[in-house]
Structures are given as C-alpha cells and as structure tokens.
Amino acid sequence: MASTKEIQNRIKSIKDTMKITNAMYMISSSKLKKAKKDLENTEPYFYTLQVSLARLLRHLPDMDHLYFENEDDEKKENPKRGYIVVTADKGMAGAYNHNIIKIAEEELANHPDSELYVVGQVGRHYFARKNVPVDIHFQYTAQNPSLHRARVIADKMLENYESGKIDEVYIIYTKMINSVTAEPEMIQLLPFRKMDFKISQADVYHEEIIIEPSPRAVMDRIVPNYITGFIYGALVESFCSEQNSRMMAMDSATRSAKDMLADLSIKYNRARQAAITQEITEVVGGAKALQNKK
Template identity: 50%
Template sequence: MASIKEIRTHIKSVEQTLKITNAMYLISSSNLRKARKQLNDVEPYFQKIDATICDILHHSPEIRHCYFDKREHIPAAQRKAGYIVITADKGLAGAYNHNVLKLAEAAMAKSAQPTLFLVGQVGRAYFTQKDVTIDGEFLYTAQDPTLFRAQEISDIMLRLFQQGMLDDVYMIFTEMESPLHMVPKKYKLLPLDEHNFPQWKNTSDSRYQQTVSYVPSPDAVLSHIVPGYVKGMIFGGLVESYCSEQNARMQAMDSSTKNAKELLKQLSLVYNRARQSAITQEITEVVGGAQASLQS
C-alpha cells in the first residue's frame, strides 16, 4: 500500500486536474454561445443572398454563368480539386479532429489532382507528418472565425476557380447537428449546383409571380452576389466547426471531471484506510511499549 504522503500528493494532483477540466468546460460553453450568436446575427443576410440566387434562376433559367460551369468536358483524371479542411488549433476535444481528418484523407484519395488548404494547426501537424503537400494555410482562423477571414478564403478560391487552376472546390468541416451528434461533412462550394437552390423550381411561390428585371443583367448580378454566397458558406462552415470543437471539448472535459471526482472518492477511501491503519499501528506500539515498561 502506498504511504499516506504519496496518497495525499495524488489527491492534490487530481484536485488540480479537476479544477482545470471544470474551467475548460466553462470556457468552451461560453465560446459556444458567442459563436452561435455570431452566426445567427448574420444569417438573415446570407439567406437573402440565397433567395436572390433562387429568384434569378427562376426568372432566367437559360442563364449560363461561369460559377455554374461544371466543366464536364474535363475528364475525372484531369480535374483539379481543392479541399478546404477545417480542424482545430489544439486537441482535448475527443474525436473531433480525428473524424474530419479521416474524411479529408478519404476524399483526397478519390481525387486525381487534389490541392489542400488547411484551417487549424492540428490538420497542419497531421498532414506534415504524413508528408502531404500543403498548398495553402489560413492561420489563426480556427479559434477566431470571422467574416473577414471567410472573405479572404473565398476570394482565393474564387480566383483559382476562375483562372482554371481549380475545377472543383470542396469544404470539409464538422457540423453540429445536435449537442450529442457532430458529423464531419464534405460540401461542394464550386461550381454551384442548381440542386442546392430547389426553391427556384417552385412556380407556385408568390415571390416568383411578379416580373423582375436585373440591372445591368442577371449575369452581372450573379457575378456580384455569388462571392457573397460562397463567403457565407465558408463562414458557416468555420462557425459550425468551431461550435463542434467547443461542444466536443465540453463533452471531453465533462467526462474527465466525472472521472476525476470518482477517482477522488476512491483515493479518499484509500487514504482513510491508510490513516486508520497507521493510527492502529501507533496505538499498538504505545500499548506494547507500556506493557514492556511494566514488566521491567
């Protein structure tokens, strides 16, 4: 059995760990609420962009815009695909980083010419260790998802797509479907797919019964608002990943806190037994010494 001093040291160590895990839980909870509020505040703006694109597709179904060009003439073996992989900047978040990295590896393995863009230090360390070429990094974004950072990423992706350096652009992130269910997903950003705007086919919608004209042209309007749509999707992916990370860390810290409390109960029991044994031994020694004195 360990000595009383060793058990007391172990108890103090677990108590310190318990304070840390509890503090990390509270911090992640606060960060999660702030991120959700940030996304909800800007959501109406991006919903309006989505509705405008639907409206243009309804009134101009014959339009052929570069952002909707699927470049079907390019065979699969020659298509250049860009992957924006969003991970965290640190661990202690359960399987959050592992799941999104495995999905990214599987997706890139199916692409003939993948181009990798990373958000998050965990992904950077992982792919560097795997000797995978990293074509672009967006530092200090995972822990601070903002519209400005989303704008930077979307500008680069749109430019590479327009220049023909990328034929497809995907975003791999984690979506928090519920507090207990977080799912890594692959979303295609470019080219845009009409099936992502199903409302435009609904001819009974009262919004589409009126005559609408776009100045100077529907094509020009799309060129102006599609970058905003892509920025919104990237910002949504960044915030969803950040929320998933915080939620995963909350679950991990909650589990660690419960384990620490259980360990403290066990250590307290062992400590009390050890102290009781020591006291019993001291009493026995005192009684034995007294008896020896009387006999002498």
C-alpha cells in the first residue's frame, strides 16, 4: 500500500489538474457563446443571398455559367479537386480533429491528385508528419473566425477555380447539430448544382424580375458573396463544435478526477488508519515488554 505522503501528493496533483480542466471548460463556454452570437448576426444576410440565387435560377434555369454545373457538358474523367479542411489549433477536444482528418485522408486516398488547403495548426502538423503536400501559403488559424478571413479564403478558391488549377472545390468541416451532437461533413462548394437550390417548382408563381446589367454580371457578384458566407458559416460552426467538444472533454476529465479523488481519499484514510493501528500496536507491545521486564 502506498504511504500517506505519496497519496497526499497524488491528491494535490489531481486537484491542480482539476483547476486547469475547469478553467478550460469555462473559457470554451465563453468562446462558444460569442461565436454563436456572431453567426446569428450574419445568418440573415447570407440566407437572403441564397434565396436570391434560387429566384434567379428559377427564372433562368438554362443559364450557363462557370460557377454552375452544366449537365450537358462532358465531365472530366478525373477532375482535380481542392479540399478546404477545417481543423483546430490545438488538441484536447475529444475526437473533433480525428474525425475531420479521417475524412480528408479517405478523400485523398481516392483522389490523390488533389490540392489540400488546411485551416488550423493540428491539421497542418498532422499532414506535415505524413508528408502530405499542403498549400504552404494557405495558413489560417481556427481561432476567432472572421468574415474577412472567410472572404480571403473564398477569393483564393475562386481564383484557383477560375484559372483551372482545380475543377471542384470541397469543404470538410464539423457541423454542429445541437449542444451535444456535432458531425463532420463534406460539402461541394464549386461548381454549384442547380438542384441544390430547389428550383424545380412547377406550381410556384414566377414573378417578373428585371436583371441589370445582365444575369451573368449579377451571378458574378452574388456567387462570390454566397461562397464567402458559406465558408464563414463553416468556420464558425467548426469553431463552435471544437469548443463544445472541448467542454465535453474537460467535463469528462473533471468528473474522472473527482472519482479518482474519492478513491484516493478512501485509500488515504485506510493508510492513515493502518499507520495509527501500527503505532497503537507498537505502544501496547512496548508496554507489555516493560511489564514483563519488571
């Protein structure tokens, strides 16, 4: 059995660790609330953009545009893909990073000739250890996602797509379902599929609209803003999921620490009781020895 001193040292060490896990839980909770509020403040604008896109496509279902998938065009046999992979900047968030990296690895295994754009230190360090080529100029942190950062990422993707460097753009991020559940998800950003905007509505009233200066010019302006909004939403949802996963991990660690403290407390009391019993036994034995000597 460990000595009372050893048990006391372990109890002190666990209590110090609990202070850290509790602090990390509170920090993640604060960041989660702020990120959710930022997303709620911007959602109406980007939802309006999506509705506007759907209206335009409803009036112009046969419009041919670079940003949209054309069913009549011949598809490339092996289109070059670009993957935006959103990870965290640090660990201790349960399986959050592992789930995202797993999807990215599966996609790279099926499509080896792909461009990889990684957000977050964990993902970049992981793929660097695996000697997987990553765009070295695409170095963004996962902390405090902003609309400006989303716009810069969107501009980079549009530039590579328009130049033909990549034929398809996907984003792999973590979608927050509720306060308990978050799931990794992969969405195709470019080219858009018209069916995703639910434009095949035969009974919907087709109001007359005037598009100035031209449908193509309007699309050239709306689509980049919509992609920016989608990327921003993905960054914020991933950040919220990360903080939520970290909160759950820290809460689990704190509960485990409490269980360990309870177990150590019992062991400490037993060790102390054994030491007291030993001392009493020695005193009694000494007293008997003195009596026998007399």
